[in-house]
Amino acid sequence: MSDPNRSCGVLLHPTSLPGTAGCGSFGAAARDWIDLLLRQGVGVWQLLPLAPTDGTGSPYSSPSGSALNPWLIDADDLLAAGLISSAEHADLPGGGYSHLVPSTAAARAAAVAVALGRHWSEQPRERQQLFADWRRSQAFWLVDHCRFMVLRRRQQGRPWWEWPGPLAQRQGRALRQLEAEHGPELLDEALLQWQLHHQWAQLKRRARAGGLRLVGDLPFYVAHDSVDVWCRRCLFSLGLDGQLQQQSGVPPDYFAATGQLWGTPVYRWWRHRLSGFRWWLKRLELQLDLFDLLRLDHFRALESYWSVPGADTTAEHGHWRPSPGQALLARLDRRCRRQGRLLPDGRLPLIAEDLGVITPEVEALRDRFLLPGMKILQFAFDGNDDNSYLPANYKGERWVVYTGTHDNATTEGWWQSLDDDSRSRIGNLVGHPVTSPSWQLLELALASRAELAVVPLQDLLHLDDGARFNTPGTVEGNWSWRLQGPIEELEGALQGYGAIAARYGRGVG
Numbered sequence: 001m002s003d004p005n006r007s008c009g010v011l012l013h014p015t016s017l018p019g020t021a022g023c024g025s026f027g028a029a030a031r032d033w034i035d036l037l038l039r040q041g042v043g044v045w046q047l048l049p050l051a052p053t054d055g056t057g058s059p060y061s062s063p064s065g066s067a068l069n070p071w072l073i074d075a076d077d078l079l080a081a082g083l084i085s086s087a088e089h090a091d092l093p094g095g096g097y098s099h100l101v102p103s104t105a106a107a108r109a110a111a112v113a114v115a116l117g118r119h120w121s122e123q124p125r126e127r128q129q130l131f132a133d134w135r136r137s138q139a140f141w142l143v144d145h146c147r148f149m150v151l152r153r154r155q156q157g158r159p160w161w162e163w164p165g166p167l168a169q170r171q172g173r174a175l176r177q178l179e180a181e182h183g184p185e186l187l188d189e190a191l192l193q194w195q196l197h198h199q200w201a202q203l204k205r206r207a208r209a210g211g212l213r214l215v216g217d218l219p220f221y222v223a224h225d226s227v228d229v230w231c232r233r234c235l236f237s238l239g240l241d242g243q244l245q246q247q248s249g250v251p252p253d254y255f256a257a258t259g260q261l262w263g264t265p266v267y268r269w270w271r272h273r274l275s276g277f278r279w280w281l282k283r284l285e286l287q288l289d290l291f292d293l294l295r296l297d298h299f300r301a302l303e304s305y306w307s308v309p310g311a312d313t314t315a316e317h318g319h320w321r322p323s324p325g326q327a328l329l330a331r332l333d334r335r336c337r338r339q340g341r342l343l344p345d346g347r348l349p350l351i352a353e354d355l356g357v358i359t360p361e362v363e364a365l366r367d368r369f370l371l372p373g374m375k376i377l378q379f380a381f382d383g384n385d386d387n388s389y390l391p392a393n394y395k396g397e398r399w400v401v402y403t404g405t406h407d408n409a410t411t412e413g414w415w416q417s418l419d420d421d422s423r424s425r426i427g428n429l430v431g432h433p434v435t436s437p438s439w440q441l442l443e444l445a446l447a448s449r450a451e452l453a454v455v456p457l458q459d460l461l462h463l464d465d466g467a468r469f470n471t472p473g474t475v476e477g478n479w480s481w482r483l484q485g486p487i488e489e490l491e492g493a494l495q496g497y498g499a500i501a502a503r504y505g506r507g508v509g
Contacts, residue, residue, distance in 0.1 A: 006452075008044065052071075
């Protein structure tokens with residue numbers, strides 16, 4: 001019998017779904033994936049950020065943090081709805097069905113946007129009214145998103161601080177001129193986002209009807225070259241010229257002698273306090289409209305953050321500075337309580353990404369709001385009996401345990417990198433020889449006290465590091481893994497997962 005306090009899930013980003021040109025979409029394969037999870041009693045689908053990606057393909061550094069990635073639009077569904085013509089559908093860029101091809105995905109999305117706008121005036125009045133209502137409801141982010149994306153193209157992709165002064169400074173006359181001269185392009189962008197949100201909402205309704213929870217992911221910082229920073233510069237540590245005064249990162253440690261420098265502006269927290277955290281709260285609410293649960297990436301920066309001088313090229317000379325995370329989360333808790341967004345047990349619908357070197361103060365902030373933290377099994381086997389990632393050492397149930405994440409090697413790749421002593425030690429902990437590392441680590445996760453166990457799909461398929469999604473600190477070859485066959489070929493792997501999960505009281509129903 002399943003336990004309502006114990007569940008299991010799969011980590012898979014929609015770009016990896018099969019069946020469409022260039023990139024996975026919110027279409028038929030996504031519906032089939034939801035149905036497969038529900039059929040096999042898997043209760044959670046975890047995704048990465050759904051925002052547009054940066055130049056490397058990373059969804060964690062987006063030019064528009066509140067928008068959805070246009071690559072994910074499904075043209076077949078638009079054709080079926082009568083929003084684009086069969087001729088326009090046939091002319092869309094194709095190819096790249098087996099691998100994620102950014103150029104194809106981007107060209108396809110751009111062509112879809114133009115097709116949506118081309119015949120918009122001919123659409124039924126009811127549909128036009130639905131769009132107008134949605135456009136008003138999303139004005140907080142949508143108006144500037146459309147401006148920013150059109151200007152980016154017009155400025156040949158240059159960062160906003162290199163645009164002509166009136167545009168970089170958002171002078172009213174320049175923005176009105178943009179509206180007058182490029183109205184059709186702005187409409188195309190808005191229509192594209194409307195249909196992306198509509199397609200995602202249909203997937204969410206399908207998941208919710210079957211009891212499947214959707215888990216999203218929110219980066220802590222936003223990209224320097226983003227609409228978020230361009231239109232609200234006062235909230236970020238920037239100079240008058242738009243350059244970074246202070247930037248984000250983490251200090252030197254065992255893994256990086258000079259630390260990690262992320263190049264995103266840190267927050268002017270005093271400005272956020274003065275506004276009652278309005279921008280942060282709207283940002284969180286927009287994401288909670290999309291998902292049932294939200295993982296907060298780099299949660300530790302809500303307690304204190306590493307701030308590095310903007311001109312530095314390493315993170316060595318930064319300083320820890322306090323963050324008002326407690327005040328922000330308390331305000332979010334009150335708003336979620338009023339809006340009925342809390343979980344059934346009264347908690348915020350958040351997961352704290354608390355990996356790395358975490359201080360007692362960060363743990364206290366996490367625990368004050370009863371947020372589950374994260375455990376990664378690949379980190380558990382260093383030979384120390386008190387390793388906090390070992391399931392035997394979990395204190396309480398308020399955890400989400402993963403075999404690995406999008407930033408780790410696949411479990412097969414990790415196992416292949418271990419020496420014989422490490423493999424023997426893991427075998428002793430497991431209780432028998434390790435012959436299938438992906439599935440044996442998965443069973444450890446399912447058997448643990450953690451309230452939620454999540455496995456990347458690559459681990460269910462026994463894939464090696466050729467299927468790794470991201471290698472932190474590198475810019476080539478990431479974010480591009482994609483399923484090679486149709487969703488129905490995953491039935492056996494998901495059936496086995498669901499059967500093991502059911503033995504440990506996890507599942508739907």
